[in-house]
Amino acid sequence: MPEGHVIHRLAAHLNSRFRGGPLAISSPQGRFETSLIDASSLALAEAHGKHLFMTFSTGHIVYVHLGLIGSFRFEPAADVWGQIRLRLVAGEEAANLRGPQFCRYVSPADMQGILDRTGEDPLREDAAPADLFARVGASKRAIGSLMMDQKMFAGVGNIYRAEALFRQGISPFLPGNALTRVEFDAIWADLVALMRYGVDHGRIDTVRDEHSPDAMGRDPRKDDHGGEVYVYRRAGEPCFVCGAPISVRKVEGRNLFWCPGCQPGG
Template sequence: MPEGHVIHRLARDLNKNFGGADLEATSPQGRFAAEAALINGHRITVAEAFGKHLFVEFDSDNPEHILYIHLGLIGTFHFEPAEETRGQIRLHLSDGDIAANLRGPQWCRLITDAERTVAIGKLGADPIRDDADPEPIRIKVQRSGRSIGSLLMDQKLFAGVGNIYRAETLFRLGISPFAIGKDITTAQFQAIWADLVVLMKDGVVAGRIDTVRHEHTPEAMGRQPRKDDHGGEVYTYRRTGQECFLCDTPIKEQVMEGRNLFWCPSCQS
């Protein structure tokens, strides 16, 4: 599932690429045809991300013209040539030159402003958003009997954080993913939040997740760059059995609440 930086980057690119343009909106697949017809010919006024949720407003007087997208596990929303029709395209937005083609989302809906408020209200604090307030999240974490590895994946707490950022932030701070929330100190929580802010905002700019510090880059260590579908240089994510860059201990993996967890048993003891 795409993590929050991907959705923020999409919002940024929708605003940048389609700002001020009257858009053609269609549903080549047909499943969103009626809704696409309602926004066809309109302009995007603002696209905005909250965690892994994308909201796109159009210059329409109809209060039900807010496009709400969640990509889920397999969804994609790519910019392509306007004439591209490959695959099952749920929504095609085009200015005549380029198109944003949505395929396989968990959902794609038109909603009202009130419904958007409800949806956002169910989410926690998003480290990428400058208006995020982590303090209520800190209180909930420090009252919890769940592990910090579990809490970081809870979208009602940390909106937009996924498996990669969860694993990498905890490693970078030397915190065990099995530490119980109520045992996390305020200083540790603040460090987790600050690290997520930096890493996730960098991900928006770079379009990939890089978490290794300068001294652990392939160039600095004289090692081969990472080869993985997710791209980016990381410490633990999908490096099971490989040596930790800091202590040479093999990286471990186990399932935690249905998701694969990666950590160094020595650096994060």
């Protein structure tokens, strides 16, 4: 499932390239009614965690959640392929939505209901980390579990969860109510920086300069997710910092990666 930086990057591109003029809007797949918004203009695209909302000049709001297999790609307008649920065309560029978990119209009240159930997003200026710390501190759940809860840390996925905890030397099994404010603030600041980098560069890079392939004389990482990481999908490989084998455990249906040498306790 795409992490939050992907959705914010989509919203930024939609606002940059698809606002300001009438759009040709269709559903080649035929599974979304577009007559309500065809030939309208995009007023605003905004991301909240992994939720994308597009408000059109007609007043209609389209809610998109990519889910596990969805994609929203910017492609040449002449290049039409696959099962496209929603297609926005501006000049020679098209935004093509395929395989989303959700693509539907929502009312302002519906949208607010979704936002009320969404946690604090490190990429939003209106995030309230102090409120989130209070909720984390009231929970006995492990911080590694809380960080995957979209009602707590909106937009944070498996990669950012594993990497931010490693970078701060915090065990993913530490209970939320045992996390200090200093530790929480460090995690939050790291998420903000790492996810903003993801928005700007379109990839996840979490490795510090001293642990880069060039600095360590090692081969670059080869993975569909791209970027250099410390622990994610590196089970059994030596830690770049302490040399201990990276561990993995299935937790709540997802693989959790950590370094027992750099992240002890919990």
